[in-house]
Amino acid sequence: xxxxxxxxxxxxxxxxxxxxxxxxxxxxxxxxxxxxxxxxxxxxxxxxxxxxxxxxxxxxxxxxxxxxxxxxxxxxxxxxxxxxxxxxxxxxxxxxxxxxxxxxxxxxxxxxxxxxxxxxxxxxxxxxxxxxxxxxxxxxxxxxxxxxxxxxxxxxxxxxxxxxxxxxxxxxxxxxxxxxxxxxxxxxxxxxxxxxxxxxxxxxxxxxxxxxxxxxxxxxxxxxxxxxxxxxxxxxxxxxxxxxxxxxxxxxxxxxxxxxxxxxxxxxxxxxxxxxxxxxxxxxxxxxxxxxxxxxxxxxxxxxxxxxxxxxxx
Amino acid sequence: xxxxxxxxxxxxxxxxxxxxxxxxxxxxxxxxxxxxxxxxxxxxxxxxxxxxxxxxxxxxxxxxxxxxxxxxxxxxxxxxxxxxxxxxxxxxxxxxxxxxxxxxxxxxxxxxxxxxxxxxxxxxxxxxxxxxxxxxxxxxxxxxxxxxxxxxxxxxxxxxxxxxxxxxxxxxxxxxxxxxxxxxxxxxxxxxxxxxxxxxxxxxxxxxxxxxxxxxxxxxxxxxxxxxxxxxxxxxxxxxxxxxxxxxxxxxxxxxxxxxxxxxxxxxxxxxxxxxxxxxxxxxxxxxxxxxxxxxxxxxxxxxxxxxxxxxxxxxxxxxxxxxxxxxxxxxxxxxxxxxxxxxxxxxxxxxxxxxxxxxxxxxxxxxxxxxxxxxxxxxxxxxxxxxxxxxxxxxxxxxxxxxxxxxxxxxxxxxxxxxxxxxxxxxxxxxxxxxxxxxxxxxxxxxxxxxxxxxxxxxxxxxxxxxxxxxxxxxxxxxxxxxxxxxxxxxxxxxxxxxxxxxxxxxxxxxxxxxxxxxxxx
Numbered sequence: 001x002x003x004x005x006x007x008x009x010x011x012x013x014x015x016x017x018x019x020x021x022x023x024x025x026x027x028x029x030x031x032x033x034x035x036x037x038x039x040x041x042x043x044x045x046x047x048x049x050x051x052x053x054x055x056x057x058x059x060x061x062x063x064x065x066x067x068x069x070x071x072x073x074x075x076x077x078x079x080x081x082x083x084x085x086x087x088x089x090x091x092x093x094x095x096x097x098x099x100x101x102x103x104x105x106x107x108x109x110x111x112x113x114x115x116x117x118x119x120x121x122x123x124x125x126x127x128x129x130x131x132x133x134x135x136x137x138x139x140x141x142x143x144x145x146x147x148x149x150x151x152x153x154x155x156x157x158x159x160x161x162x163x164x165x166x167x168x169x170x171x172x173x174x175x176x177x178x179x180x181x182x183x184x185x186x187x188x189x190x191x192x193x194x195x196x197x198x199x200x201x202x203x204x205x206x207x208x209x210x211x212x213x214x215x216x217x218x219x220x221x222x223x224x225x226x227x228x229x230x231x232x233x234x235x236x237x238x239x240x241x242x243x244x245x246x247x248x249x250x251x252x253x254x255x256x257x258x259x260x261x262x263x264x265x266x267x268x269x270x271x272x273x274x275x276x277x278x279x280x281x282x283x284x285x286x287x288x289x290x291x292x293x294x295x296x297x298x299x300x301x302x303x304x305x306x307x308x309x310x311x312x313x314x
Numbered sequence: 315x316x317x318x319x320x321x322x323x324x325x326x327x328x329x330x331x332x333x334x335x336x337x338x339x340x341x342x343x344x345x346x347x348x349x350x351x352x353x354x355x356x357x358x359x360x361x362x363x364x365x366x367x368x369x370x371x372x373x374x375x376x377x378x379x380x381x382x383x384x385x386x387x388x389x390x391x392x393x394x395x396x397x398x399x400x401x402x403x404x405x406x407x408x409x410x411x412x413x414x415x416x417x418x419x420x421x422x423x424x425x426x427x428x429x430x431x432x433x434x435x436x437x438x439x440x441x442x443x444x445x446x447x448x449x450x451x452x453x454x455x456x457x458x459x460x461x462x463x464x465x466x467x468x469x470x471x472x473x474x475x476x477x478x479x480x481x482x483x484x485x486x487x488x489x490x491x492x493x494x495x496x497x498x499x500x501x502x503x504x505x506x507x508x509x510x511x512x513x514x515x516x517x518x519x520x521x522x523x524x525x526x527x528x529x530x531x532x533x534x535x536x537x538x539x540x541x542x543x544x545x546x547x548x549x550x551x552x553x554x555x556x557x558x559x560x561x562x563x564x565x566x567x568x569x570x571x572x573x574x575x576x577x578x579x580x581x582x583x584x585x586x587x588x589x590x591x592x593x594x595x596x597x598x599x600x601x602x603x604x605x606x607x608x609x610x611x612x613x614x615x616x617x618x619x620x621x622x623x624x625x626x627x628x629x630x631x632x633x634x635x636x637x638x639x640x641x642x643x644x645x646x647x648x649x650x651x652x653x654x655x656x657x658x659x660x661x662x663x664x665x666x667x668x669x670x671x672x673x674x675x676x677x678x679x680x681x682x683x684x685x686x687x688x689x690x691x692x693x694x695x696x697x698x699x700x701x702x703x704x705x706x707x708x709x710x711x712x713x714x715x716x717x718x719x720x721x722x723x724x725x726x727x728x729x730x731x732x733x734x735x736x737x738x739x740x741x742x743x744x745x746x747x748x749x750x751x752x753x754x755x756x757x758x759x760x761x762x763x764x765x766x767x768x769x770x771x772x773x774x775x776x777x778x779x780x781x782x783x784x785x786x787x788x789x790x791x792x793x794x795x796x797x798x799x800x801x802x803x804x805x806x807x808x809x810x811x812x813x814x815x816x817x818x819x820x821x822x823x824x825x826x827x828x829x830x831x832x833x834x835x836x837x
Contacts, residue, residue: 046451082365082366082373083365083510084366084509085509085510093525093526093527097528157565160565163565163567164561164562164565164567165551165553165565165568166529166551166562256554256555256558257555257558259551259553261525265527272713274715
């Protein structure tokens, strides 16, 4: 198990390194002069040349990537070309808001998703099952940004129950402002979670160890929680690990529509302004998070599923 | 049949629906209190977060809005007027002695925060010469382009000595950010420059809290005495997307916000929350440019045909949904040199004649635009109009970063392929800031038409040195005529600016729709 964990960790580090290199090549292939965009029309040629040098844009790309990795080993992600602030400080200031948003969306996806998935499976073929299927397909089909706009129109503007913009000032205010964006980001994932869990529960319920448990006369509740869900939940964990990445990219629209701060909006603005240090720094941090979440999901599955555990030890 | 701890049945569903309906029927309460019940706080939208508050290095309109709250300007634009009139602020008196000498006297007792004492003429000398000094590398050195030096003649008095007459001094330099006066000791203590943490305050507000990209809270500066401010706090929320700002305003989260252009029509008829809706003509000027060095457009008759082929009214109506008027130049209403009439208007028959004279048929051209709703709508109308005179237009959309390098020689050879393009510039409230980009020196930099006219360049220099507005105005009108005569330009419009202000709030706006937040009040 430890060997497996170390192997996965090394693979994760390689993925992050490759992503950063690919990102460098991609952003420098995009036309447009970042220095002119940053400085605007009133900048003199001398000023443009100075900033180009300060951004390291006068070196060949391979040297820029090398310098980036070297700085990275020293814990330095560079400085924002516009404000001069350290990139790491800017990113770390934005990260908590995005993480809160994703955590909220995960809660929205998991709690009703798991409940609906289990109910659908246990009431297979019933009206409830059909309604759950209809709901799941509907929320998966409707684009999240459309859901976001309707949530705003109904709950903020018509009813006035929730604020429309901002991330709040801490405590209850922050939680309150998290409700609508979390719903917008997580709603589609209720459908995914419910559909996958339903299929998984039905599959496990037909397995021999569950039939044996029934034959012994164990209660339905005990069978469901101790024998079925423990195995059936595994594909859902994998899917939610991937969902984390989807939600990270989805955070861009949620942060823009709800006027929230966060990494998504930070990267979006940085791309428009050709602010390379911010782009590379933010993508690096989010990639690390995505890879780590999937690593944890894989290790969790290995730990929860005796078949995987035995496979690894053998 | 399986059972589950939570049993769902018709009775439960009906009960849940009834509870939900009762909840919806409850009276709505706004998520955030209005300003009246909010301790005197004004909540407004910033277009973007602050990034640099140093008067020598500010980077955006948002920075400028905040700088106006934090530092006492030498002069300030009046609000609620149709022209850009100014009033002295830190200045007690300012007087033009001759073409190159301007005497000034500061108000006594303008306090700096911390241990920096009061504002003196020495501070003025330091601040203005700092921006003008090439060593500082300020992007705003041009604001003080003609500054020779400042003579300090007393604790509060001094003389600005210019190398040559410089009209923008009174219209954009002194009333703008470049006129801000800061103490040398504070700047030196900050290491020669600062960004988002001002080492000193002298304006009506100071920063109480800044959460990057989330909010900036300003609190009343108790030491400020130049005018009375009505709000204890100003909370500024950075929202780039105007639609998000509109929703925030409608939900009661903002007291003041600029709207999107596409919403102007909707809000004109019925502003939300009994708000005040105000519309202004911005300083942003838009035009259709033609690259006269591109093979297709070398013949002036072809360019003139394009000018005659375009109905500016139709283009502006489509792009701005009826909320803007066609323009006859690049200098906005309210400024010296604003022009009322065009020389070459929509005349498809004449356009077809000109193309025939030039021996051109079956012409296909590209039109470069940015990825905005307004540009796309305008481009589609231009495409349809030019099709009527036998010119096929291919619309090429670019994201902003790419677009802004299309006509720049330093960015490569792509400028050679540039044909038609939709362009928009913003400016400070002096006509010289509109014309400066079209001088011969700007060919291949920001003059993408490659319009190269010696007379225009000479007039630009003359007008910048002409201190009498009455003599200055016809020079700028003539310059815009020269631009149009060249065939390189189809002047389109000045971008409309619209704002929403909550009931109980009195907005203080410049003629171009720029808010002066520290002057906002109740009423």
